Each structure stands twice: as C-alpha cells, then as structure tokens.
Amino acid sequence: MYMQNNALNINQIIEIIDERVYNESKFIKFLSFISAYHEILENLLKAYFKSKHICSLVTLKILNLLVLKYQFIRQHPFLIAKPFGLIVDPSNGCNLHCPGCVHSKNNKNKFIWTPGNLTKETYIKFIENYGPTATDIFFYNWGEPLLNKLTPIFIKIAKKYLLRTAISSNFSLDFNHEELVTSGIDYITIALDGATKTSYSKYRKGGNFELVLENIKKIVEIKNKLKTNKPYLQWRFLVFEHNMHEIDLAKKLAYDLKVDELKIETPFPVNWDDPSINIAKDIKPEQIFINTQINSDINTKYRYDYWSEMSEIENKSVYNDWYESFQDIEKYDNFENYQDMKPTNSTCQWLYKNIVMDAKGNILTCCMAPTPERDLVFSNITYSTSLPFKNVFNSKKFRLARKFYSDIYSFSEDIKELDLNGLPYCIKCGGMNNTLTITNQILKYYLEDISLFSMLSDNSRKILTEWDWNPPQFDKADNQKLRPLILIEIGPSKVTAGKDFNTQPNGDSAIWVKVANATENTVIFWDDNHLQTTFKNSNLLTAVVPKSLYSTPGKHKIFLFDSGTGRKSNAGLLTVNEKTNDYDPRKEYSGSRNDDL
Numbered sequence: 001m002y003m004q005n006n007a008l009n010i011n012q013i014i015e016i017i018d019e020r021v022y023n024e025s026k027f028i029k030f031l032s033f034i035s036a037y038h039e040i041l042e043n044l045l046k047a048y049f050k051s052k053h054i055c056s057l058v059t060l061k062i063l064n065l066l067v068l069k070y071q072f073i074r075q076h077p078f079l080i081a082k083p084f085g086l087i088v089d090p091s092n093g094c095n096l097h098c099p100g101c102v103h104s105k106n107n108k109n110k111f112i113w114t115p116g117n118l119t120k121e122t123y124i125k126f127i128e129n130y131g132p133t134a135t136d137i138f139f140y141n142w143g144e145p146l147l148n149k150l151t152p153i154f155i156k157i158a159k160k161y162l163l164r165t166a167i168s169s170n171f172s173l174d175f176n177h178e179e180l181v182t183s184g185i186d187y188i189t190i191a192l193d194g195a196t197k198t199s200y201s202k203y204r205k206g207g208n209f210e211l212v213l214e215n216i217k218k219i220v221e222i223k224n225k226l227k228t229n230k231p232y233l234q235w236r237f238l239v240f241e242h243n244m245h246e247i248d249l250a251k252k253l254a255y256d257l258k259v260d261e262l263k264i265e266t267p268f269p270v271n272w273d274d275p276s277i278n279i280a281k282d283i284k285p286e287q288i289f290i291n292t293q294i295n296s297d298i299n300t301k302y303r304y305d306y307w308s309e310m311s312e313i314e315n316k317s318v319y320n321d322w323y324e325s326f327q328d329i330e331k332y333d334n335f336e337n338y339q340d341m342k343p344t345n346s347t348c349q350w351l352y353k354n355i356v357m358d359a360k361g362n363i364l365t366c367c368m369a370p371t372p373e374r375d376l377v378f379s380n381i382t383y384s385t386s387l388p389f390k391n392v393f394n395s396k397k398f399r400l401a402r403k404f405y406s407d408i409y410s411f412s413e414d415i416k417e418l419d420l421n422g423l424p425y426c427i428k429c430g431g432m433n434n435t436l437t438i439t440n441q442i443l444k445y446y447l448e449d450i451s452l453f454s455m456l457s458d459n460s461r462k463i464l465t466e467w468d469w470n471p472p473q474f475d476k477a478d479n480q481k482l483r484p485l486i487l488i489e490i491g492p493s494k495v496t497a498g499k500d501f502n503t504q505p506n507g508d509s510a511i512w513v514k515v516a517n518a519t520e521n522t523v524i525f526w527d528d529n530h531l532q533t534t535f536k537n538s539n540l541l542t543a544v545v546p547k548s549l550y551s552t553p554g555k556h557k558i559f560l561f562d563s564g565t566g567r568k569s570n571a572g573l574l575t576v577n578e579k580t581n582d583y584d585p586r587k588e589y590s591g592s593r594n595d596d597l
C-alpha cells in the first residue's frame with residue numbers, strides 16, 4: 001500500500017514516519033511501516049547522491065534514527081535499532097600521565113583499565129555490526145588513539161560506512177601525518193594546555209610541547225598541499241591556575257599555527273589526584289574560530305570525490321540483516337510485552353544512543369572509566385553478531401539497565417535469582433539520568449557533513465536530531481506502594497567475624513542498604529532475622545545488627561520485606577569472613593580524563 005506513494009518527497013516521508021513514532025503503539029506495525037518506506041527513500045536519495053552505496057547507507061541511517069527514536073521515547077529494553085554514536089579506543093594506553101586520568105601514576109589501582117591495542121579483527125567485528133547504521137565514530141575514550149599504528153586504517157574503514165570520524169590526541173608522539181590526513185579523519189582535538197613548555201608540562205605529564213607544535217604544523221602543511229580543510233583542527237586549552245595567564249599568548253599562537261579553532265575550556269577537577277593543580281576560577285569558556293573557510297566548496301568536493309573513490313563494502317548483507325531482522329522479531333525476548341508500554345519519562349541516553357568499546361573489545365555502558373566498585377563492562381564484542389538478538393548492545397546487563405527505568409515490575413522478576421553483582425551499575429548511578437529528550441548537536445554536524453541538511457526542511461531536521469516526548473505521567477503517589485521493592489546494594493557487604501563495623505554511638509554495628517521503592521514499613525532481614533530498621537528515604541534504609549549474627553564466619557541472605565504491602569525484594573549476600581581475612585574496602589574514584597567527547 002505504502003509503495004504506491006512514490007510521489008512523496010524525502011521530507012514528507014520523514015514527517016509521515018515521525019507521526020507514527022508518536023502514534024503507532026504497536027512496534028511490529030511500526031517496523032513494517034519502516035520496511036515499506038525503505039525503497040522509496042533510497043530511490044529519492046539517488047537524486048542527491050550518485051553512488052548507490054551512499055544512497056543505501058544514508059537510507060539505513062535515517063531509518064535507524066527513526067526506529068531508535070521510537071524505541072528511546074518508549075524506553076524499550078531490547079533494541080532493534082542500533083546506537084548512532086560509536087566510541088572506540090584504538091589503544092587503552094597513553095604515553096602521558098595527566099592527573100585525574102586512568103593513566104596518572106597515582107591511579108594504578110583505582111581503575112580497572114587493561115592496557116593493549118585494538119586489533120583489526122576486533123575492530124572489523126565492531127564496525128560491521130554498528131557502522132552501517134551509525135552516523136559518527138569517536139576514536140578515543142580513555143586512551144591515546146595514535147599509539148595504535150592501525151588507527152588511520154580504522155578511520156579509513158569507518159569512512160566506508162559513511163561515518164563522521166574524530167580523534168582526540170595529545171599529539172605528543174611520532175606518527176605518520178600524511179597517512180592520518182588521507183585516512184579521511186574529519187575532526188582532531190589536540191590536547192594542549194598552555195602556550196609555553198613550562199605551563200604545558202605541569203598538567204600534561206610526560207608531554208613534549210615542541211613536538212605537539214611540530215605535529216600541528218605538519219598536519220596544516222599537508223592539508224594545504226592536498227587543498228583540503230579536513231581534518232578540522234581544534235586546539236583544546238584546559239584552563240588551570242598555572243596556565244590561565246597564557247590565554248592571550250595561546251590565541252596568538254593559534255593564529256600562527258593555523259588551527260581551525262581554539263577552545264578555551266574549564267576542566268574537571270583533578271586536585272583529588274594532584275593537589276597542586278587547581279582549576280582557574282572566573283574564566284569564561286571561549287571558542288575562537290580561526291579558519292573561516294571550513295565549509296568551502298573545495299572541501300565539499302574533496303569529500304564527495306573521496307567517497308566516490310571508495311570501494312563498496314563487500315558484504316552487503318551487513319545492512320540487509322537490519323531489515324531482515326524485523327521479520328523475526330516476535331520470536332525474541334517476549335516482544336509482545338513491548339506493545340503499549342507506559343513510559344516512565346526517565347532513562348539514560350547512553351543506553352540508547354552510544355556504544356562504547358575499549359581496545360580489548362569490552363563494551364562499556366558509557367564513557368566513564370570502570371573502577372573496582374563500578375563495573376561498567378556490559379559485554380564483549382566477541383559475543384556479537386549483526387542480528388539484534390545477538391547484538392551485544394542487547395546483553396543482559398543492557399536490557400536490565402533499560403528495564404530498571406522503563407519497567408521495574410519486569411526488572412524485579414528478572415533479578416529474583418540474580419546475585420547483586422549481576423545487577424547493572426546504572427541502577428546505582430543516579431545523577432546522569434535524563435528525561436526522554438535527546439538534542440544532538442553531533443547529529444546535526446553529521447547531517448551537514450554529508451550535505452543532507454541542505455535538502456531537509458527545518459521540520460525534518462528537528463525530527464531527526466531533537467527527540468522529545470512528554471507522555472502522560474502515572475500518579476507516582478498512588479503507585480509508589482505497589483512498585484516492586486528492589487535491593488540494590490548492601491554496605492558493608494563483607495565484614496569480619498566478631499569485629500564491629502559501622503559502629504554507632506551506642507556501640508552497635510549497622511548496615512545500610514540502597515533500595516528502590518521502600519516505605520516506612522519496609523524492614524531489612526538477615527536470613528530469618530528481622531533487623532531493627534530505620535527508614536531514611538525510599539532509596540535508603542539502615543539497620544542495627546546484633547553481635548550474635550556476625551560472631552562466626554558465614555554467608556547471609558539480606559532482603560527486604562514491606563509489612564504494609566506484603567512486598568518482598570530480591571536478596572543479596574553479606575559475607576562474614578574469618579578474622580585473618582579483614583576486608584579493606586577501596587575508595588571509589590570518579591576519574592576525569594580531560595579530553596572532549
């Protein structure tokens with residue numbers, strides 16, 4: 001039926017599909033609608049892109065964005081759509097040791113960050129799965145990308161999938177400049193915090209100021225030789241007390257160096273790692289644009305020529321899989337549960353829009369660095385295939401994390417038999433949860449970069465890059481008591497036999513538990529023993545623990561019971577160790593790599 005509507009233009013198709021994003025509650029129907037418009041959209045794009053390959057990829061990317069938008073605003077735990085932003089560390093290592101970073105010499109045991117470089121085999125597995133549907137790829141998270149000699153090859157491969165590519169580098173190392181520029185890299189952020197060697201070296205420990213300048217000059221030279229404005233060079237200057245007096249000097253130097261932009265920025269605090277390095281106060285962030293020829297015709301032509309010269313991706317099935325998977329979707333993950341889901345209007349964008357992989361193939365839930373207390377590794381790419389039910393972005397932890405926000409009832413059923421260590425870190429995260437809104441500047445840059453923005457109406461641009469929904473809210477006051485009780489974390493979870501812990505003024509030992517949906521009638525149980533519980537708020541309870549319960553070694557089941565509603569929570573384990581095996585809890589560090597994302 002839809003196939004007859006070939007008189008429609010691209011903007012009308014985007015608007016029609018978007019209307020269904022909000023109004024079609026049956027996901028299966030929505031997917032068949034998407035399939036029906038695939039061919040029409042691809043044919044219309046032929047008027048703009050000569051290459052069939054580019055038309056197929058752009059179609060796939062637009063439709064994936066719309067399916068992801070549907071699944072994001074409806075908070076689906078299992079995703080058919082794939083994330084549009086890819087973040088990959090070509091190397092987990094760095095040649096510098098900046099304070100606050102996982103590579104700081106003081107932080108060796110504070111983070112779980114395994115050194116090593118990304119192999120081509122692992123990267124191919126990742127890019128074949130996520131490249132066709134994505135729009136941009138950042139080759140940096142917690143490592144120095146140019147430490148891996150394969151990085152230009154990775155970039156070149158990413159360009160075949162029509163991705164916008166970016167690296168952030170300290171530029172304080174030797175690399176092949178021509179190879180980097182001709183890889184097709186679109187954007188380079190250079191971490192250079194100072195206009196003199198002395199101030200630069202205070203924070204960028206181990207960095208070579210002269211080498212950074214030399215590398216910038218060589219890249220600019222090659223850009224001039226090739227008559228291209230790509231890569232865009234952004235000098236990123238983090239302002240601390242020790243370098244704030246050099247901002248004017250940096251502005252002058254930026255013009256001399258002919259970078260495209262100087263970005264003056266306030267860093268994350270790092271004085272928890274090096275007390276002598278403090279953020280400068282009262283400095284306004286600034287962006288100084290130096291090269292105003294960024295969108296010149298030469299540049300656009302260069303990029304079109306580059307794409308045209310690229311060979312087609314050999315295995316076309318990598319993007320056919322995405323459509324074919326629609327047919328089988330009902331078989332997986334109780335998909336009927338996704339019909340008419342009632343959004344809770346709270347989730348985390350990272351669980352939908354980005355996928356993050358380190359150089360060892362670990363799939364992380366977001367850009368934070370894992371610590372002993374913060375397990376952010378949700379899967380490994382080696383377990384992945386391109387089909388959604390084998391997609392590592394749908395690993396059990398990812399699904400549980402999404403479900404925690406969208407469907408706590410189903411979440412509580414799924415975790416009944418699960419150890420607390422199996423729970424996704426997201427349920428403890430707080431702070432970074434968002435409403436159902438994504439306004440994505442990077443997506444806008446992308447659409448501009450592939451010259452699609454100019455052919456889209458204002459409304460279509462908004463549809464693709466600004467996702468927003470304010471669904472009717474259920475009455476929280478009424479439902480609070482009916483929502484499942486979830487035990488999230490116990491503190492301490494390990495104690496020593498006969499040794500008091502969390503000692504209270506009266507000498508009693510005490511535990512705390514992080515929970516969801518507790519009430520004043522909720523009590524903590526230690527095996528069959530009802531503990532004297534204090535309600536702090538619906539997310540936190542404490543209880544006094546009689547000495548007799550921890551006088552001998554053993555493992556004990558901790559759970560919650562709500563006498564007002566009869567609800568019982570999942571259980572966690574508290575271990576009482578032998579006296580010789582004292583537990584020494586490590587402090588949690590937030591970490592701060594001061595490079596842009």
Ligand code: SF4
Nearest residue numbers: 094096098101103170
């Ligand atoms: S902040 Fe960047 S340059 Fe510094 S150690 Fe970390 S990854 Fe390396």
Ligand code: SF4
Nearest residue numbers: 348350366426429432
């Ligand atoms: S909820 Fe927190 S831990 Fe989970 S993806 Fe979002 S920011 Fe990361």
